[in-house]
Amino acid sequence: MTPLEFHAVSKVYGSRLAVRDLTFRIGTGERVAVLGRNGAGKTTLLRLALGLARPTQGRCRLFGLSPDRASARQQVGYAPQASSLRRRLKVRELIRFVCDIKGAPEPVRLVNRLGLTKVLSDQAGGLSVGQLRRLTLLLALIGQPRLLVLDEPTASLDSATRLAVWELVDEFCRDGGTLLLASHDFREVARLADRVLVLVDGGLRADSSVSALAHTAGVVALVIPGRLDVSMPEVSYVVHAEGQTVLLTRQPEAVLKRLTPGGGVVRRKPTTEEVCLALDGGRDG
Amino acid sequence: MFYIALTAFYYLMLANFAAADQRRQATVGFVILAVIAVTLYHFSSLTSFERIEPWYAFVRSLPTSMWVRFVARLLLVLLLAAFSSMVVVWSGAVRFGLTYDVTTILTVVAAVPICAAVFAPMGAFLGAALHPRTVPAVVTTWYLFNAWSGGLWSAGRRPNLWISVEHILPLPAVHELSIAIAAGRWHTALPAAAAAAAWGAGAFLLASVFYARDEGERFR
Numbered sequence: 001m002t003p004l005e006f007h008a009v010s011k012v013y014g015s016r017l018a019v020r021d022l023t024f025r026i027g028t029g030e031r032v033a034v035l036g037r038n039g040a041g042k043t044t045l046l047r048l049a050l051g052l053a054r055p056t057q058g059r060c061r062l063f064g065l066s067p068d069r070a071s072a073r074q075q076v077g078y079a080p081q082a083s084s085l086r087r088r089l090k091v092r093e094l095i096r097f098v099c100d101i102k103g104a105p106e107p108v109r110l111v112n113r114l115g116l117t118k119v120l121s122d123q124a125g126g127l128s129v130g131q132l133r134r135l136t137l138l139l140a141l142i143g144q145p146r147l148l149v150l151d152e153p154t155a156s157l158d159s160a161t162r163l164a165v166w167e168l169v170d171e172f173c174r175d176g177g178t179l180l181l182a183s184h185d186f187r188e189v190a191r192l193a194d195r196v197l198v199l200v201d202g203g204l205r206a207d208s209s210v211s212a213l214a215h216t217a218g219v220v221a222l223v224i225p226g227r228l229d230v231s232m233p234e235v236s237y238v239v240h241a242e243g244q245t246v247l248l249t250r251q252p253e254a255v256l257k258r259l260t261p262g263g264g265v266v267r268r269k270p271t272t273e274e275v276c277l278a279l280d281g282g283r284d285g
Numbered sequence: 286m287f288y289i290a291l292t293a294f295y296y297l298m299l300a301n302f303a304a305a306d307q308r309r310q311a312t313v314g315f316v317i318l319a320v321i322a323v324t325l326y327h328f329s330s331l332t333s334f335e336r337i338e339p340w341y342a343f344v345r346s347l348p349t350s351m352w353v354r355f356v357a358r359l360l361l362v363l364l365l366a367a368f369s370s371m372v373v374v375w376s377g378a379v380r381f382g383l384t385y386d387v388t389t390i391l392t393v394v395a396a397v398p399i400c401a402a403v404f405a406p407m408g409a410f411l412g413a414a415l416h417p418r419t420v421p422a423v424v425t426t427w428y429l430f431n432a433w434s435g436g437l438w439s440a441g442r443r444p445n446l447w448i449s450v451e452h453i454l455p456l457p458a459v460h461e462l463s464i465a466i467a468a469g470r471w472h473t474a475l476p477a478a479a480a481a482a483a484w485g486a487g488a489f490l491l492a493s494v495f496y497a498r499d500e501g502e503r504f505r
Contacts, residue, residue: 050346074348084339101347 001064001178003028003147003178004049007238009058018044019202023060030148031179033189033210035276036199042182045199046151050078063146063151068149074099074102077145078151082132087125091116091135094124095142102143114164130161137165147178154188166191186273198274198279205279214270219278220252221270230257236278248278288322288367293376300381309389312377316393317460318432319369320400323364325424331358332412332496333420337456351496358428359405366397391467399466400459403481406488407455431456452476455484 004026013101019041026032034042047053048060051067065072099106114134154162173179198206208216228245230238234254239246250254296315300308370393377383434454451457458480462476465474
């Protein structure tokens with residue numbers, strides 16, 4: 001059964017189109033990251049997938065069922081953002097609450113592994129950011145879900161905790177689990193995902209494997225020594241960094257023709273982040 | 286708990302000035318008000334919280350259906366309403382030395398589920414349909430209107446025109462139906478039963494429509 005399927009899904013909030021005409025399918029065992037700027041529609045996509053919002057048009061299917069159905073959500077583990085948890089509930093109570101609803105045993109080993117044993121009697125509001133993140137991941141993994149949905153799982157975490165979270169997610173995927181991840185962290189995407197969905201203004205601008213994203217999107221990076229102020233319609237994004245100017249474009253030949261000859265321009269494959277910037281089509285100023 | 290204490294306080298204040306023979310009647314009236322307060326405020330506030338608080342988004346992502354949550358909430362409301370009723374009844378017994386006959390006790394027992402069945406969907410409807418910021422004000426207005434329509438705060442002095450329509454309002458209908466059931470003459474209260482059922486069913490339909498309409502997404 002396909003874990004997640006969107007067919008021509010659009011969602012409108014009032015007069016604002018949050019996502020438009022999304023069609024994609026996430027197969028069993030795939031690791032998919034959703035990329036996009038704030039407001040690009042990432043959270044709406046996750047909410048639609050989890051049945052927290054209904055499509056205005058189109059159809060979502062979670063394991064072949066409407067995401068409204070409890071039996072569909074039984075197979076999903078969702079790690080919300082840390083601030084979502086009830087601050088007054090104790091860690092033990094939160095774990096028991098989710099275990100009771102999912103009909104799962106208490107995950108004693110996982111609690112140990114995530115280093116939460118000592119804080120079981122603490123209120124969620126008293127935990128550090130790292131502990132909260134680990135707790136949300138733990139709650140998501142209760143009941144051995146087949147699809148793990150993570151919303152920026154390692155935002156504001158220290159390196160050690162981030163690695164621990166990545167390792168656990170990796171393990172989940174190695175055991176055949178499917179991952180749907182929304183993130184701004186391109187290192188995280190490169191580490192955890194093998195496929196990316198790039199959202200721009202609610203639309204699906206690219207759907208590709210991580211390695212082939214640049215090729216699929218047709219984006220090329222042209223690196224020019226020094227700082228160069230460029231204003232060309234063919235250039236999607238300009239990055240100034242480390243004494244260089246990187247022009248991200250889908251029409252490299254046209255850009256090269258218009259650049260002053262002899263500038264020492266180097267053509268290279270863009271990073272995932274650069275592709276996303278180019279697809280977004282802005283300028284960094 | 287605030288509304289439970291508040292209703293008991295109002296009851297003690299009003300019954301203090303009522304004639305001794307009217308206090309028992311006031312007790313039944315305030316039991317109904319206590320149940321209305323609990324059901325209206327509980328359902329409206331929780332439904333509106335569910336639309337805006339991230340915690341409820343997480344809860345809704347768990348494998349429970351909307352109906353399970355509704356029934357769980359209803360059971361909690363029934364428990365709170367029963368407790369709230371007991372507080373009113375007990376306050377009357379302690380403060381005024383009231384004793385209650387079987388019919389009065391049965392009226393109280395009947396009033397809790399009947400009242401909850403009518404006012405719980407109303408609370409859910411108001412919580413689902415209104416902007417969360419306006420919910421407390423509108424619910425309080427509706428609660429006060431119902432209290433007034435029952436005649437408790439107007440000592441029964443209302444315009445004649447009002448008296449001709451009050452039997453179709455939710456609180457008088459629930460009040461009359463509860464008393465009739467407790468007295469074993471429910472067949473005499475069919476119009477009240479029809480009015481209560483119409484209010485309950487209408488509110489339930491509206492609550493279902495508004496709850497399902499956008500799952501709280503309007504207020505993001």
